[in-house]
Structure formats: structure tokens, C-alpha cells
Amino acid sequence: MNPKSAGKGTTAVHAGVQPDPSTGAIMTPIFQTSTYVQEAVGVHKGWEYSRSHNPTRAALEAALAELEGGTAGLAFASGLAAIDTVMKTLRPGDQVICGQDLYGGTARLFRTNTAPLGIEFIFVDTQDAANVEAAVTEKTKLVWLETPTNPMMQITDIAAVAALTQPRGIRLAVDNTFASPMLQRPLEHGADIVMHSVTKYLGGHSDVVMGALVTKDPAIDAELRTIQNNCGAIAQPFDSFLVLRGLKTLHLRIERHCANGRRIAAWLKEHPGVGKVYWPGFPEHPGHDIATRQMDDFGGMIAFEIASNSLEQAKTLVASTELFALAESLGGVESLIEHPAAMTHGSVPAEIRAQLGINDGFIRLSVGVEDVEDLIADLEQAFAKAGV
Ligand SMILES: *Cc1c(COP(=O)(O)O)cnc(C)c1O
Numbered sequence: 567m568n569p570k571s572a573g574k575g576t577t578a579v580h581a582g583v584q585p586d587p588s589t590g591a592i593m594t595p596i597f598q599t600s601t602y603v604q605e606a607v608g609v610h611k612g613w614e615y616s617r618s619h620n621p622t623r624a625a626l627e628a629a630l631a632e633l634e635g636g637t638a639g640l641a642f643a644s645g646l647a648a649i650d651t652v653m654k655t656l657r658p659g660d661q662v663i664c665g666q667d668l669y670g671g672t673a674r675l676f677r678t679n680t681a682p683l684g685i686e687f688i689f690v691d692t693q694d695a696a697n698v699e700a701a702v703t704e705k706t707k708l709v710w711l712e713t714p715t716n717p718m719m720q721i722t723d724i725a726a727v728a729a730l731t732q733p734r735g736i737r738l739a740v741d742n743t744f745a746s747p748m749l750q751r752p753l754e755h756g757a758d759i760v761m762h763s764v765t766k767y768l769g770g771h772s773d774v775v776m777g778a779l780v781t782k783d784p785a786i787d788a789e790l791r792t793i794q795n796n797c798g799a800i801a802q803p804f805d806s807f808l809v810l811r812g813l814k815t816l817h818l819r820i821e822r823h824c825a826n827g828r829r830i831a832a833w834l835k836e837h838p839g840v841g842k843v844y845w846p847g848f849p850e851h852p853g854h855d856i857a858t859r860q861m862d863d864f865g866g867m868i869a870f871e872i873a874s875n876s877l878e879q880a881k882t883l884v885a886s887t888e889l890f891a892l893a894e895s896l897g898g899v900e901s902l903i904e905h906p907a908a909m910t911h912g913s914v915p916a917e918i919r920a921q922l923g924i925n926d927g928f929i930r931l932s933v934g935v936e937d938v939e940d941l942i943a944d945l946e947q948a949f950a951k952a953g954v
Contacts, residue, residue, distance in 0.1 A: 601614070616803070617795060623800065635751045644775050645766075649675060649777070711724065712741040718844055721854075724860055738758050739760075758781060764776035776801050826933045827866035846865075894909050911924055
């Protein structure tokens, strides 16, 4: 099924899954097996060893590829394992241009593990594609983007960056975790590789850690698949099954995340104790026009600062919600609240946090799919307890 012909919801329900040929089971079974019996040496049904291939993982990989409008998907043990796989396509002396406001773990991987191998990272503000262009040298092999970013909700114009990378033979990879393919399909805008922390919206139920890569370029697919098999950071069959199940309601969940996000963003904006609210759906958001063009809606991730910028008040607030769970991660059915400076972005150097605006009073919400009135009532009581 092609997402261009079928609707996104139809694709979410059907992508990748076919009735099991041996039983007719409508759901892809969990092929919890490490190996496959061969009839004679080298005579087998296409499956040899589960690091290389597994039917449950293959069904999920096909589904992820369809959802992103790609031709090949790969599922990994975590989002970071997926990113690390892309890093392993690089060689000493290569240069990567990447966004400044990256997921904390991504920036940590780049700085701590990839840079020491002789790969240079240039962190630029990708909200203006001209900054990417200015950083390009003949050593540039990859541009790595997040849009919207975590946690500042900055928007980068994927097509504008692709217009710079494509003619130069530089690969463009986009971390599409925050948007999910329901809201944004980077391959349609010229990206070469889409990456997901499947842990978040795609899994959607806070019960799996997984990553994915999708491409529509057979040469890139072959390169990534070789690394996946050689290095072995694969997604497991049971986890693949859980995500296949999660994908079937992705469109419904995302619709509700977006509707709830819209209401809560508006509520925060009106609250006298709240300073800036970061949500790309506001017309005054600097990336609003690009987001309107390249996304189908604005999602359920919202960041805001409390007007006082008091650490004490921020800590009390995030500890006082009852429905919003105080936790890292995002994209699950349940709402989460967190303090990025002390939690998810603690590993980001303090001066970079300050530069981005991740200050003491800065709070991030992952708005879930509960009844929005209950979520707002919960925030109201927590704001009151914190004296915000
Ligand atoms: C969580 C996350 C990752 C890392 O994924 P894991 O599944 O935790 O390894 C990467 N990018 C973004 C935007 C994320 O939110």
C-alpha cells in the first residue's frame, strides 16, 4: 500500500501486515526464534538467522517504510542504535553539520563516541538554511536535522536544506520522532534518511524502546542493512509485535495528541504565570509558516517557561501534577511533564542550554490522549500548588 494512494489511517492499520501464510492468522505472529531449519545446505525459505532477518521485524520494517513513503525500513534496539548506525556510514575526516537543539542523547553520542573517531560535528542553527550552507565544506558528508526540535520546538525547512545537500551529494537525515509520519514525511521533502525513536509516538504505549531508519534509496538501504547485520543492534521479535500493534492506532492517537496539544497550548498562553510558550501552531512562532507547509498538524509536544523563572516553583510544579506523570520520554498515550535542564537535557553543556533558553523555569509537556478537561484541571491545581 502506498501512502500517496491510500489514506494515512488506512496505511497505519494495514501497512506491512499480511495474514500468516501457514495459518491465516490476521496478526503477524511473534517469531521468537534465533534460527531457521534448512532443507539442505543453503536451501531455505529466505530466513537464516534472526540477527540478519526475522519475519516479525521484517513486517514492522515494511510498515515503517510505507508510513514514511520510503521503500526500505530498518528496526533497531533503540533510537540511539539507529542514529549510531548512520554514524557508522562515516569515515575519519568526514564532517557532519547538525542542528544545535538536538535530543540530548543524540548530541552526547556525537560528542562522546563519534567525534573521537575523527568525525567532525558542526552545530548550527538550522532554522535558517543559510547557516547550513555557510558551514558546508568539501568534507561535509551528512546533515543531521530534528524538526520540530526537542525541547525548543524549532522548525527547520527540510526542502530548503535538501536543496543544498542534494546537488552536492551530501546526505540529509531527519529525526522525525516529534512529528511522526502522521504529521510529517521528510522523504517527501528531499531527505535521504528518516530516523525515529520508535519508543515515542510510533510505539505509543510507553512499553518499548526501539529505533528505526527509513530510506527510499537502495544504495543507502544496502549500506545501513549491512551495518545493522554486522553490528547487531536489532529490534527483537516481541518488541516488533508490540510496535506493529501500536501502529494500528497511530492516526487516532496523533489526532487526539494534536487536539489536546492545541487546547493546552492556548490555555498556557492565557495563564498569567506563564512566560513564553513554545508550540509551532501559534502564528507568532518563528517556524509557523514552514510548519504549516511541511506538517499536517502541530503535535502534542509543548514547552513553556514560568514567568518567574524560579527553579523552586518549576520543581514544585512538575512534582505536583497527578495525571501528568513526572518522567522523561514522550509520545505515549499518557501525559508526561518534565524539567529539561535537570532531566532530559542535563547532559547538554550549560552554556548551550543557556543559549537555547532551557533555563530554570523551562518545562516540557508531552500531551497524551486523555480527556483534555482533566489535563487542564490537573495543570490548574499544580500551578496553584507551585504558586505560579
Ligand atoms: C528519545 C529520542 C531519541 C533517542 O531514542 P531512544 O529510543 O531513547 O534511544 C532520539 N531523538 C529524539 C528526538 C528522541 O526523542
